[in-house]
Amino acid sequence: MGLTKTEIFTDEQNQLATLLKAMAHPARIAILQRILISNTCICGDLVGELGLAQATISQHLKELKNAGIIQGTIEGVSVCYCINPKTWKLLETQLGAFLGEYKGETACC
Amino acid sequence: MGLTKTEIFTDEQNQLATLLKAMAHPARIAILQRILISNTCICGDLVGELGLAQATISQHLKELKNAGIIQGTIEGVSVCYCINPKTWKLLETQLGAFLGEYKGETACC
DNA sequence: ATTTTATATTGCAATATTACGATGCATCTT
DNA sequence: AAGATGCATCGTAATATTGCAATATAAAAT
Numbered sequence: 001m002g003l004t005k006t007e008i009f010t011d012e013q014n015q016l017a018t019l020l021k022a023m024a025h026p027a028r029i030a031i032l033q034r035i036l037i038s039n040t041c042i043c044g045d046l047v048g049e050l051g052l053a054q055a056t057i058s059q060h061l062k063e064l065k066n067a068g069i070i071q072g073t074i075e076g077v078s079v080c081y082c083i084n085p086k087t088w089k090l091l092e093t094q095l096g097a098f099l100g101e102y103k104g105e106t107a108c109c
Numbered sequence: 110m111g112l113t114k115t116e117i118f119t120d121e122q123n124q125l126a127t128l129l130k131a132m133a134h135p136a137r138i139a140i141l142q143r144i145l146i147s148n149t150c151i152c153g154d155l156v157g158e159l160g161l162a163q164a165t166i167s168q169h170l171k172e173l174k175n176a177g178i179i180q181g182t183i184e185g186v187s188v189c190y191c192i193n194p195k196t197w198k199l200l201e202t203q204l205g206a207f208l209g210e211y212k213g214e215t216a217c218c
Numbered sequence: 219a220t221t222t223t224a225t226a227t228t229g230c231a232a233t234a235t236t237a238c239g240a241t242g243c244a245t246c247t248t
Numbered sequence: 249a250a251g252a253t254g255c256a257t258c259g260t261a262a263t264a265t266t267g268c269a270a271t272a273t274a275a276a277a278t
Binding site: 004009016020021025026027033036041052073082083088092098099 | 125134138148190197200207208
């Protein structure tokens, strides 16, 4: 079918899955790293740095924006992107709780 | 095309993307949470608890296993699954470094 | 040996993703 | 006003994902 049955899962599970999915692509990880490294907004520079076409990068940026992970502001001719602090904090919290739930050392398999 | 251009990204970016992708589905998050909560192996109980068909769950388990996130051992008739400590630790390290790279408060957009 | 039980695999249909060229749409420059 | 610049969007092709019924496989019980 190709259609996820979201209705049988909790809102938290769906939300975390959506956020992870938005990041689950090397291009989008590269984009986020680029924004994180410069610690400011990134205006356009992305095209040319990654080896992808402009249309493709625009599409990846859109996905990150739709997931609420980044936000963009029009700055004259170009558009500036930066991390959305609120979502990033949510991500840290949710993922931290999720990953931290593993109490290791029980290795039964 | 539908085919990711992995060759233009670093191994780290591709690896993290693969791990995130393996977790980026509510059913797989639910499966992992189920394993984490009981803090032991889970044998079969999954079918019936989630509202998905047996074939579907088996497929999700396979994806988690392929990504190295869980491991399974045949236990008589059934199969026991548990977290792969090595991958889980890798995930904590990589994701921690990635998420922690955000030095917030610069909000320029 | 046959049946039951638990999981895996196969085949299929519906939908989603990835990538790009072409094109549209603002804004800035001249 | 007429380019030039920087993104976004559309359309399209190739491939991937999701979900399930049906079937296969393997071990345990009868």
